[in-house]
Amino acid sequence: MEKYSRNSRVSIITKILTENPNKIMSLNYFSDILNAAKSTISEDILVVREILEKLDMGRIETIAGATGGVRYIVKVSEKEKEKFKDYICSTLSDKSRVVPGNFLYVTDIMLDPEVVSKAGAMLAGNFIKLKPDYIITVETKGVPLAYEVARYMGVPLIVARKNSKVTEGTSVTINYVSGTTGRLSTMGLSKRTLKTSSRCLFIDDFLRAGGTVNGIEDLLREFDSELIGIGVLVDNKEVKKTMAKPYVSIVDYFGIDEKGEIRMKPSTTI
Amino acid sequence: MEKYSRNSRVSIITKILTENPNKIMSLNYFSDILNAAKSTISEDILVVREILEKLDMGRIETIAGATGGVRYIVKVSEKEKEKFKDYICSTLSDKSRVVPGNFLYVTDIMLDPEVVSKAGAMLAGNFIKLKPDYIITVETKGVPLAYEVARYMGVPLIVARKNSKVTEGTSVTINYVSGTTGRLSTMGLSKRTLKTSSRCLFIDDFLRAGGTVNGIEDLLREFDSELIGIGVLVDNKEVKKTMAKPYVSIVDYFGIDEKGEIRMKPSTTI
Incomplete structure (x- = not known):
């Protein structure tokens, strides 16, 4: 040879x-x-x-x-991190991103492998010492980012679903108040998904009021499992919230000012 | 320096x-x-x-x-490919995977980064010459695999959604017959998602009757765009189908025999 x-x-x-x-x-x-x-x-x-x-x-x-x-x-250098945060801020400050209802359109960047891969590396590097057993998210937009974090950490991904499916077998379902719509929503996990006594890291695209985080905690409790941290691409700072677990964001959103400008800043948590 | x-x-x-x-x-x-x-x-x-x-x-x-x-x-060596196909066949042949309704539980492997990453590399390597503009999938289970193919090909991902969302803006929605449930389903894409005249590669976890593929073709037509190929992890060979576009699978499923054994074979298309 x-x-x-x-x-x-x-x-x-x-x-x-x-x-x-x-x-x-x-x-x-x-x-x-x-x-x-x-x-x-x-x-x-x-x-x-x-x-x-x-x-x-x-x-x-x-x-x-x-x-x-x-x-x-995995590690993203400090210089790369700052460059990336600035890029996301400027991309998300584009006024054409405001869709009816004053929501910010972020779907495109959450599906762009270059963005998702870099954001995933930053979040994984940040949380590596927590040693989670699983990465958890709620369908659909946050799935690629959560997958990237799972890949960089070498652990399985779990996706809570808003509608249970025939191909999933028995599910555990809970109700929670969605921060986006303010309405009561449902999320569920197949019983086969997750071992009991697991430590899970929650990853999502956008954190608004934290209703989804509470929902995830409730759902994990049904599996005798624990939420150990929260990582998102965008944190909505218009809504004050306290989190009992370590949480980080890559950029922070401060709403739309009187001139119609989108106020976005690099986060200091990562 | x-x-x-x-x-x-x-x-x-x-x-x-x-x-x-x-x-x-x-x-x-x-x-x-x-x-x-x-x-x-x-x-x-x-x-x-x-x-x-x-x-x-x-x-x-x-x-x-x-x-x-x-x-x-990206390229996966022939030896690695054969090893991987055998691994998927043996994993999916486990009888405890049959869930009520005779569906096969595949969620866990579709969320395992080691499996998804290897399968994504194989599919991307296979289709690289087609030069797609986008990778397209339907929420939810196929998203990580489709994302991996998009990452390896360096193109954006598109996820057709079964329920339109307030944060997505205007959507185009079509109806199609789902192969899994045999019922009429809906899928939609935000108008901002995709440029017209795009060439799209469809990636999913499980191909049954091909109803979803027809749905995707109809949806893409609304954007003056084209489906150029189909790649899946598991092709259900119980259902005969003809595809007008190049399509490949990693393993093939031939149903459950009279002894209750799950019949699974490595695919020869990849």
């Missing part, structure tokens, strides 16, 4: 680690693919670790023991 | 290309980050290109001209 140069090995190791965030990859795995001794692979990994840290582009952690190996922890 | 070794540069170039699939990255961009001449960066990229091709893990394309640069095209 062919031998590869250090350059080549470093490229493949970087690719595999980047594609498998927060997942422990054994040195044997790299050893097999790259036909190199474990000691050689160790040295290759050191190269990757050092340059990622130098450029503030992520961390490589070593896990000792029989089930050990290395894992890549 | 510090200079980096070739090893270090190759690592960072690999990471950035992997994280930005199908996006043209200029040599200047790498030059700036890595403080190296463009000719040096070119040589670094050659190292990455060669090892990816050798290990069948993706391609690097060069785009000439003023707006030129390089881009990474």
